[in-house]
Amino acid sequence: MLLIHCPYCQEERPELEFRHAGEAHIARPTDMAALSDADFERFFFIRSNPKGIVFERWRHIHGCARFFNAARDTVSDRFLATYRAGDPKPALDGEGA
Amino acid sequence: MRRYSVFAIAREAMRGHRGWPEQWASPEPKKRYDVIIVGAGGHGLGTAYYLAKEHGITNVAVLEKGWLGGGNTGRNTTIIRSNYLYDESAGIYDHAVRLWDGLSQDLNYNVMYSPRGVMMLAHNVHDVQVFKRHIHANRLNGVDNEWLTPEEAKAYCPPLNISRNARYPVMGAALQRRGGTARHDAVAWGYARAASARGVDIIQNCEVTGINRGPDGAVTGVETTRGTIGAAKVGVVAAGHSSVLMQMAGVQVPLESYPLQALVSEPVKPVFPCVVMSNTVHAYISQSDKGELVIGAGTDQYTSYSQTGGLHIIQHTLDAIVEMFPMFTRMKMLRSWGGIVDVTPDRSPILAKTPVKGLYVNCGWGTGGFKATPSSAHVFAHTIARDEPHRINAPFTLERFRGGRLIDEAAAAAVAH
Numbered sequence: 001m002l003l004i005h006c007p008y009c010q011e012e013r014p015e016l017e018f019r020h021a022g023e024a025h026i027a028r029p030t031d032m033a034a035l036s037d038a039d040f041e042r043f044f045f046i047r048s049n050p051k052g053i054v055f056e057r058w059r060h061i062h063g064c065a066r067f068f069n070a071a072r073d074t075v076s077d078r079f080l081a082t083y084r085a086g087d088p089k090p091a092l093d094g095e096g097a
Numbered sequence: 098m099r100r101y102s103v104f105a106i107a108r109e110a111m112r113g114h115r116g117w118p119e120q121w122a123s124p125e126p127k128k129r130y131d132v133i134i135v136g137a138g139g140h141g142l143g144t145a146y147y148l149a150k151e152h153g154i155t156n157v158a159v160l161e162k163g164w165l166g167g168g169n170t171g172r173n174t175t176i177i178r179s180n181y182l183y184d185e186s187a188g189i190y191d192h193a194v195r196l197w198d199g200l201s202q203d204l205n206y207n208v209m210y211s212p213r214g215v216m217m218l219a220h221n222v223h224d225v226q227v228f229k230r231h232i233h234a235n236r237l238n239g240v241d242n243e244w245l246t247p248e249e250a251k252a253y254c255p256p257l258n259i260s261r262n263a264r265y266p267v268m269g270a271a272l273q274r275r276g277g278t279a280r281h282d283a284v285a286w287g288y289a290r291a292a293s294a295r296g297v298d299i300i301q302n303c304e305v306t307g308i309n310r311g312p313d314g315a316v317t318g319v320e321t322t323r324g325t326i327g328a329a330k331v332g333v334v335a336a337g338h339s340s341v342l343m344q345m346a347g348v349q350v351p352l353e354s355y356p357l358q359a360l361v362s363e364p365v366k367p368v369f370p371c372v373v374m375s376n377t378v379h380a381y382i383s384q385s386d387k388g389e390l391v392i393g394a395g396t397d398q399y400t401s402y403s404q405t406g407g408l409h410i411i412q413h414t415l416d417a418i419v420e421m422f423p424m425f426t427r428m429k430m431l432r433s434w435g436g437i438v439d440v441t442p443d444r445s446p447i448l449a450k451t452p453v454k455g456l457y458v459n460c461g462w463g464t465g466g467f468k469a470t471p472s473s474a475h476v477f478a479h480t481i482a483r484d485e486p487h488r489i490n491a492p493f494t495l496e497r498f499r500g501g502r503l504i505d506e507a508a509a510a511a512v513a514h
Binding site for chain 2: 001002015016019020037038040041042044045046047048049050051054056072074075076077
């Protein structure tokens with residue numbers, strides 16, 4: 001089980017308190033009806049699914065209930081950073097993210 | 098290839114079993130092949146076998162970064178069934194069941210296909226309605242599936258607890274009698290041996306690190322840890338790593354890779370006659386011929402390539418197992434492991450040509466690819482050899498996510514994959 005640091009509660013809690021919420025930094029288009037099929041596919045279906053650093057959303061559903069973002073290595077499952085929703089991607093030392 | 102038969106066994110018994118040859122050759126990679134298959138799991142080896150057998154293409158290499166059958170082929174819970182809701186799914190999964198039926202004879206290798214029946218339990222009104230809908234849809238597609246009352250379910254599987262006092266009481270079950278299990282390792286080994294006998298090169302410990310393309314964009318071969326290998330056609334059959342490989346050719350795929358776990362108990366005498374699945378409490382269980390209970394758990398919630406998963410996922414599954422089968426309360430669990438499954442948004446696979454000429458992909462089988470091994474391999478070989486899909490896999494395109502023609506087994510619900 002993962003241990004996850006909630007950037008709002010400022011503490012590390014077990015994964016059972018959290019809900020994974022998919023890849024982060026995917027902006028919802030403001031004018032959905034104007035999208036081409038290809039752009040809609042890219043927004044709605046295509047995911048980077050990296051073997052390495054992933055930026056992903058989590059929700060502290062059994063805690064503060066707020067969404068936040070995390071950078072995690074999908075090979076080791078190690079968290080490199082968690083940060084508040086709306087913050088830019090953090091600079092990760094030596095990870096070349 | 099030395100054919101296996103009762104006479105071969107008798108002859109070898111007379112001379113201390115010293116005359117058995119290796120089951121498949123392990124050649125050095127050649128400079129060039131007609132077709133390269135990336136991934137030596139059941140689907141990849143089977144593709145090579147059908148390329149050679151049905152299409153006469155024998156100058157084929159199957160490249161494997163680890164060892165043969167060491168990925169999801171060796172990690173799944175070996176369940177075979179075809180009771181899917183949609184016509185497209187029924188087409189491809191029932192094609193598999195028909196091929197499973199004669200596979201041991203076809204390969205001259207005992208894959209231990211055992212149609213012992215797959216029973217899916219209904220625990221609430223929604224389950225009952227959904228399963229009955231499935232049964233009707235299946236029967237229209239010629240796929241056997243029947244409704245059982247709780248008492249009939251218990252008669253079919255005596256260890257089942259049908260008490261009204263259970264946390265999730267059994268309200269009935271859908272039974273596919275042709276469903277069952279097969280020996281997963283034997284499937285990989287059988288296809289490997291039969292493909293090798295037809296001239297296919299199986300190259301293990303050879304990781305693909307790049308896909309080469311010519312000036313016109315078409316595939317020209319692959320870069321590997323054992324050098325450059327040329328081929329005009331490359332088929333990617335890499336399960337959890339499909340995204341990584343497709344990225345090498347610049348093709349974006351709608352996949353996410355999740356850990357999926359399974360576990361086995363200590364071996365015991367035959368106690369469990371069939372396969373039982375419950376989607377509501379999320380557990381599935383059968384007994385292997387070795388005597389172990391084979392139990393499948395769910396996926397973790399996050400994407401990962403780590404081939405491990407959280408212990409709480411397994412605990413959740415075992416909670417459900419002992420509730421349904423109280424006699425297993427004191428069974429000891431022996432081993433657990435994880436595999437990485439590539440999941441599509443509609444939970445149906447992608448078996449198709451790609452926008453890159455000469456590049457083909459067979460991925461997205463998610464949590465349930467083993468059952469489809471023969472048909473997946475059969476129609477994918479057709480797709481590669483003819484450069485056009487077989488009638489059966491024609492709907493399973495990469496473009497369906499753009500056009501919207503999904504095969505939405507995900508929304509069909511109540512079906513674990």
